[in-house]
């Protein structure tokens with residue numbers, strides 16, 4: 090299957106509408122995390138390639154911004170149609186490079202298709218505002234104007250969806266893009282670049298430079314031409330990007346993880362809660378920013394929830410995501426696996442009770458690949474590191490609570506604020522929770538994952554810096570507000586002075 094789906098051995102950068110070897114000729118291997126087989130070689134580009142991409146973007150952006158937005162949008166409609174036609178191939182490739190199970194890969198590709206049609210529709214809106222002027226015979230309006238050249242840095246855990254969340258609004262708004270995809274998952278970037286090319290996006294409007302964060306990412310920040318950096322990834326990298334962009338007065342939009350909790354009250358539909366926890370905690374092997382990694386459970390239903398979760402976890406099949414019966418795929422790489430193993434030690438040392446899981450799978454079909462068993466700790470105290478830090482694996486901590494107020498306080502006590510959820514049948518608790526949970530996304534009677542693309546995606550505190558991906562909010566990252574005053578009085582009117 091691999092041979093059939095991947096047609097090239099070495100990926101190339103996509104700059105100014107052409108495919109180039111990186112100028113330093115360096116590459117590294119991309120590995121399927123389920124099998125450890127090499128899929129393709131990805132460039133490890135350098136400064137020269139980033140410069141070339143930024144220059145190409147600058148040149149292309151001038152003309153692209155003059156193309157009427159509804160026509161810019163037509164390209165996105167074609168991109169959406171091509172993605173739809175290739176949905177199955179893209180999904181299989183995504184499973185091969187990322188490891189997520191095929192059903193979830195299809196879901197992710199669908200997210201990208203949805204974003205294409207949503208943002209294409211925006212080409213006929215891109216609404217501004219008209220505002221009455223203080224003065225006679227004067228007209229005032231504010232319009233969205235493209236920022237110019239934007240840089241996007243996308244992660245391996247949602248390599249195609251997050252790329253669409255960032256590049257589509259940037260493109261429809263009249264910007265040109267320099268894009269650094271994660272080196273773990275470059276095939277999605279290669280496929281999307283080919284789709285842009287076939288859809289007729291003018292050369293230079295999107296440029297893909299493969300390589301490491303420390304070289305390509307840093308070089309992007311250093312380019313004066315690039316006026317915005319939109320990043321999704323780890324908190325530590327995000328903070329570094331923010332301070333570098335801060336020094337350079339560069340706009341930066343950050344999306345950095347979570348420690349997302351499900352609250353289960355004593356009046357909850359427990360079967361639904363179990364389903365919600367399983368899906369949002371162990372789906373994608375817990376490698377979502379939105380993954381559930383804490384459950385605050387009311388003490389009256391704690392034992393029952395523990396039993397039911399253990400029973401259902403035992404049924405989860407772990408393996409290669411291309412097998413449709415598999416529910417939990419591999420961990421992205423050895424580094425990710427080591428981090429999860431480290432937290433097993435920490436959890437035990439801190440005194441949490443391990444109910445199930447806590448080990449790697451290395452025998453038989455799991456002999457090659459990075460597999461970790463779905464794990465459940467209980468009697469976890471909110472102060473423990475496993476209850477506070479992002480593990481990015483299939484690990485859940487059950488924290489017993491006595492009231493909704495206590496659950497909300499614990500929810501809000503962590504550094505992150507991306508997603509949260511509550512299972513309850515009490516309408517008063519529902520409204521209290523949606524108001525008081527300090528996260529950018531709140532679910533009622535559903536798990537912590539499953540954000541839809543036409544709503545803002547992002548979070549509070551250590552999750553971000555106040556910006557949002559997706560939804561209309563994404564346009565705020567990639568546009569500047571321009572206030573335009575048209576005086577048709579034929580004389581010089583002085584604002585604030587000639588107001589009589």
Ligand code: UN1
Nearest residue numbers: 247377378379538539540
């Ligand atoms: C992420 O993990 O960074 O809401 C993105 C969700 C998906 C997107 C997750 N729609 O879980």
